[in-house]
Amino acid sequence: METGQTHVDGTQRPAPNISKLNRLARYHKRVTTNPLHQSPSDFTTPLLVVFAADTAARDAAAIPALLTTNAAILAAASPWLTSGDFKATLGETFPLPAPTGLKAQRLLLIGLGKANKLTPHELRKAAGVAVRFARPRSLRNLALALPEDPSLTAASAARAIAEGAILADFDIDFYRADRKDLSIQSLTVLTPEPITPAVQIALGEGAILAESQNFARTLINEPGNILTPTELGKRTADMAKEFGLSCDVHGIDKLRELGMGAFLSVTQGSPEPPALIVLRYEPPTPPAANSPVIGLVGKGITFDTGGISIKPAADMDKMKYDMAGAASMIASMRAIAQLKPNVRVLCVVCSCENMPDGHAFKPGDVVTAMSGKTIEIMNTDAEGRLVLADGLHYAQTLGATHLINAATLTGAIGTALGQINAGLFSNDDDTTQHFYDALTITGEKFWRMPCTDDYRDQIKSQIADIMNSTGSRYGGATTAAMFLKEFVGDTPGAPGSPIPWIHLDIAAVTWLDDQKPWQSKGPSGVAIRTITEWVRSYAK
Ligand code: BES
Ligand code: ZN
Ligand code: ZN
Secondary structure, eight states: OOOOEEOTTSOEEOOOOOHHHHHHHTOOOOOEEEEEOSOGGGOOOSOEEEEEEEOSOTTSOOOEEESOOOHHHHHHHHHHHHSSSOOOOTTOEEEEESOTTOSSSEEEEEEEEEGGGOOHHHHHHHHHHHHHHHGGGTOOEEEEEOOOOTTSOHHHHHHHHHHHHHHHTOOSOTTOTTOOOOOOOEEEEEOSSOOOHHHHHHHHHHHHHHHHHHHHHHHHHSOTTTSOHHHHHHHHHHHHHHHTOEEEEEOHHHHHHHTOHHHHHHHTTOSSOOEEEEEEEOOSSOOOTTSOEEEEEEEEEEEEOOTTSOOOSTTGGGGGGTTHHHHHHHHHHHHHHHHOOSSEEEEEEEEEEEOOSTTOOOTTOEEEOTTSOEEEOSOTTOOHHHHHHHHHHHHHHTTOSEEEEEEOOOTHHHHHHTTTSEEEEESOHHHHHHHHHHHHHHOOOEEEOOOOGGGGGGGBOSSSSEESOOOOSTTHHHHHHHHHHTTOOBOTTOTTOBOOEEEEEOTTTSEESSOBTTBOSEEOOTTHHHHHHHHHTTOO
């Protein structure tokens, strides 16, 4: 039996009956991913995938070429490569049933686009296309021939295949009675060369990263009545136990003890108790005393109504995903716990609802953040920056030397960048470069936006230190970043040297409205792979 919960005003609220729904929501099988050094034409499988690229010059007619040297496959497919039926554009599929000379029941050709532009990022998508081809046909076991191309190392190709395939095996229909289990059971990567440790490791890493991303997508997809802050805390604690992270989930008393006046102001209008979640990763060999401590901070608003500055009804349902920043950080910790980089990492998640009841905070209120700064509330819908203000400060008191936060923070970032690039804001070029280097590995898209001190005047308040919203339509993503920057202090013992910090505004890229050939619609799980690589770049 679930017990009731105590509201901030002391009254008891019954716990929602969510056990049945939880069971459905947690339904997620793991794909087994194995490399195998075997000739693809001799492998018995319901579906054999072979990749192809267009070798033609820029504007010339397509010249598709298979990225395999297997003679039987080349013989089976070659008539279709010259017929014009298949051009090898990115994600294009061409199935060949019962191919002669092959043990596979079906051969599926998948295009990777232009050969001279080929990177693992195209292969990741194409592997996803393979899975999204297999699922509706109830093909649950597939084999993919590792593409033979000088621009791809075997390890980078193996990792991209694992990532793309597992990410594609995610769907959002958890709560539908007619949900069919279409999930893939096994994925065999057939390698032309004997399997090296590098290939084996890369395949495993790809699987860890994609499974962690799907873990976040499952959380983000959950409705607000199921995934309350308390439930987010429970699922995080379960995950931490499974992967050996330390985890504390604090309630409202801890927020009061720490003086988190900004976080408290947001939660006070909701009957749901807030959760302050702290995860810690310790590397197997303790790093030297002065080594970096990476602090991940996430916005975990499990539903954002806007509060008293209430949002319009249209699309308000989407505000269940206002905890995506928190989910990305929790999921990154899940990946880090398995990849075991030699660097300390801690994670702080501030989770609550933003609701408009009689206890709710109001425009005009002044609140004091944990850092001691006073904030004039101009708009209760600018709540993410308030919970992050206390989360960022708290991470510093726990010893973070490098900070990164992720948040669905502003609609304005979508106005600036559309739904392709997410926004990156930072006070430090070197730290940003580490993040850019990580992006080249993961293929995600972030664009650096300004947050220089010439924007600082816009968040000055008449009666308090700063205000949480400017009321201006201009530069909304940057003024939100400027607000967060106020809570990034100096490196201890180095006055005038701010702690290096990155803010990721993922508001416009967190939810995909339309499905892609390689990806379900719904939560994208953006940033996790890059945050994890960024953290690894600080490992000694
Ligand atoms: N959660 C929203 C931002 C958001 C908008 C996320 C659309 C995803 C999609 C955030 O709390 C918010 O409401 N921001 C306001 C800030 C404004 C009041 C200064 C916004 O962007 O309108
Ligand atoms: Zn809001
Ligand atoms: Zn919000």
